[in-house]
Amino acid sequence: MRMLGLTSILLAAGMAFATPASAQEPVANTAAPVANAAAPAAAATPAVADPTLDASGKPLTKAAPGIGQPTADAITLQPQVTATGREAHDFHNYILLPLITFISIFVLILLVWVIFRYRRAANPEPSRTAHNTAIEIIWTLVPVLILVAIAVPSIKLLAAQFKPAPKDAITLKAIGNQWFWSYEYPDNGGIQLTANMLKEQSQVPAGTRYRTDADGPRLLATDQRVVLPVGVPIRLITTAQDVIHSWAVPAFWIKLDAVPGKLNETSFTIEKPGLYFGQCSELCGARHAYMPIAVEAVSPAEFAQWVKSKGGTMPAEVAAAAAATAAQNAAAPAAETNAAAEPAATNETAPAANAAAGNTTGK
Numbered sequence: 001m002r003m004l005g006l007t008s009i010l011l012a013a014g015m016a017f018a019t020p021a022s023a024q025e026p027v028a029n030t031a032a033p034v035a036n037a038a039a040p041a042a043a044a045t046p047a048v049a050d051p052t053l054d055a056s057g058k059p060l061t062k063a064a065p066g067i068g069q070p071t072a073d074a075i076t077l078q079p080q081v082t083a084t085g086r087e088a089h090d091f092h093n094y095i096l097l098p099l100i101t102f103i104s105i106f107v108l109i110l111l112v113w114v115i116f117r118y119r120r121a122a123n124p125e126p127s128r129t130a131h132n133t134a135i136e137i138i139w140t141l142v143p144v145l146i147l148v149a150i151a152v153p154s155i156k157l158l159a160a161q162f163k164p165a166p167k168d169a170i171t172l173k174a175i176g177n178q179w180f181w182s183y184e185y186p187d188n189g190g191i192q193l194t195a196n197m198l199k200e201q202s203q204v205p206a207g208t209r210y211r212t213d214a215d216g217p218r219l220l221a222t223d224q225r226v227v228l229p230v231g232v233p234i235r236l237i238t239t240a241q242d243v244i245h246s247w248a249v250p251a252f253w254i255k256l257d258a259v260p261g262k263l264n265e266t267s268f269t270i271e272k273p274g275l276y277f278g279q280c281s282e283l284c285g286a287r288h289a290y291m292p293i294a295v296e297a298v299s300p301a302e303f304a305q306w307v308k309s310k311g312g313t314m315p316a317e318v319a320a321a322a323a324a325t326a327a328q329n330a331a332a333p334a335a336e337t338n339a340a341a342e343p344a345a346t347n348e349t350a351p352a353a354n355a356a357a358g359n360t361t362g363k
């Protein structure tokens with residue numbers, strides 16, 4: 001915020017003093033050394049190592065049992081690492097499951113009671129009662145009230161699942177192909193990835209990369225992982241090249257259809273670093289079962305390094321570069337005034353001049 005404030009002051013000052021075109025000319029030179037000083041850092045991009053791989057190119061993060069992958073003989077949902085996932089998990093565990101259990105047991109008790117109490121031997125002369133207004137109102141009203149009570153958290157959850165991503169979100173575009181996923185990071189200089197399933201050692205010729213336990217479980221490990229930052233909102237966009245696929249990662253509570261010629265969008269924020277697996281969840285052809293999804297969630301700093309290692313850029317860098325250029329342009333006229341006047345005077349005159357600058361800057 002401080003940086004932004006300073007930039008806007010400098011911008012305002014720049015706008016204010018932009019009026020005489022000739023005045024800008026000499027100062028451009030004074031600003032030049034600053035630009036040159038900043039240039040080498042931006043221009044010379046040193047080869048950054050991929051922080052998710054070791055020196056030999058093997059993945060550093062190993063799959064953890066019970067996290068982001070199915071567990072043998074388990075019956076519950078995977079531990080959730082997004083806010084929506086936790087909400088849905090709680091909705092299932094504390095509302096739906098107890099309610100279903102209670103209703104099932106209650107109906108079962110009524111049935112058993114009717115079967116035994118009103119059997120022919122115990123009740124040879126049955127009652128001829130056909131209607132009971134009070135009980136009919138109760139068995140209509142109570143289910144309606146239960147449904148209304150469930151609808152409130154249910155609709156809240158539905159809304160959370162389709163909440164648009166905030167402005168500072170990182171975009172991941174997942175593209176379904178027969179039969180693999182490819183990815184694009186449009187906010188990070190258009191990095192592209194293709195993720196193919198890693199086959200078992202017995203299935204590949206010697207010398208070809210095969211799955212190891214470090215890569216992940218059988219049928220879930222991929223040769224390239226999708227790397228995403230934790231704590232940063234992710235805008236997921238899905239589409240497909242050929243037929244309908246579905247990008248699904250259970251630990252994120254995400255399942256989004258990937259439809260050819262259409263963009264579907266949702267958002268989520270991963271809360272814990274780790275390795276999370278998923279699969280295509282729309283029957284898409286012969287090898288539908290062999291197009292897994294492997295997401296590696298890392299710290300924002302590691303993500304930035306990974307982006308660099310892939311030759312991409314962070315949106316903050318783009319914004320900072322734009323701000324630096326703007327500040328540079330703004331600093332030029334301001335520097336000249338500072339030489340002539342008190343520094344404080346610049347701040348005082350800026351707002352007034354800013355108000356007048358509307359016509360002169362020709363925005």
Ligand SMILES: [Cu+2]
Nearest residue numbers: 245246280284
């Ligand atoms: Cu598919």
